[in-house]
Amino acid sequence: MIGLFCAGNARNDEEYSRAVRRKQRYLILLFLAGAAALAVSLLAGSYWEVKINEHMISTYAGVGSGIMTAAVVLWIRFQLILKNPKKLKEMRLSNTDERNQEIGKKAYRFASTGLITALYLICLIGGLWYPILIRVIGIVMWIFLLTYVISYKVFEKKM
Structure with missing residues (x-):
C-alpha cells in the first residue's frame, strides 16, 4: 500500500500497521502543504507588498486551514486505529x-x-x-x- 488514498494488500495486521504509519507520514506532508498555503495568505495580507485580491487571500487561508484540519483529524484517527488491535483488523479486512x-x-x-x-x-x-x-x-x-x-x-x- 503506497499513498494516502490507496487500498492495500497487507496479509496480516503487522503489515497493515506499517502501511498505516506510512499514511501518517503522508499526512504530515499534507499538513505542511496546508501550513504553507495558510502562511502565504497571512504573509500576503500583512507583510508582502504584492497586490493580491482579498478573495484570493481568503481562499488560500481557507484551503490551508482545511487541509491542515483534515490532516490532523486523519492522523488522530489512524493513531487510534493503531492502538486498538480489533479496529486495526477491521480496517485491514475492509481495505484488502x-x-x-x-x-x-x-x-x-x-x-x-x-x-x-x-x-x-x-x-x-x-x-x-x-x-x-x-x-x-x-x-x-x-x-x-x-x-x-x-x-x-x-x-x-x-x-
Missing part, C-alpha cells in the same frame, strides 16, 4: 477486500472521466471570456494525460 478495491478503481475511473469532461467544458466556455484559461487548463489536462500514460507503462512493466 477485493470488492472494495474494485469499487475504488471504478470510482477513480468515473471521477477521472468527469474531471477531464469538466476541464474540457471549462476550456470551451470559459475560454470565450478568458483566453488564458484555455492555456492553463490545457496544461493541466496534458499533465493528467501524460501522468496516466507514463504510470500505465511503468505498471505494465511491473505487473
Whole structure:
C-alpha cells in the first residue's frame, strides 16, 4: 500500500500497521502543504507588498486551514486505529477486500472521466471570456494525460 488514498494488500495486521504509519507520514506532508498555503495568505495580507485580491487571500487561508484540519483529524484517527488491535483488523479486512478495491478503481475511473469532461467544458466556455484559461487548463489536462500514460507503462512493466 503506497499513498494516502490507496487500498492495500497487507496479509496480516503487522503489515497493515506499517502501511498505516506510512499514511501518517503522508499526512504530515499534507499538513505542511496546508501550513504553507495558510502562511502565504497571512504573509500576503500583512507583510508582502504584492497586490493580491482579498478573495484570493481568503481562499488560500481557507484551503490551508482545511487541509491542515483534515490532516490532523486523519492522523488522530489512524493513531487510534493503531492502538486498538480489533479496529486495526477491521480496517485491514475492509481495505484488502477485493470488492472494495474494485469499487475504488471504478470510482477513480468515473471521477477521472468527469474531471477531464469538466476541464474540457471549462476550456470551451470559459475560454470565450478568458483566453488564458484555455492555456492553463490545457496544461493541466496534458499533465493528467501524460501522468496516466507514463504510470500505465511503468505498471505494465511491473505487473
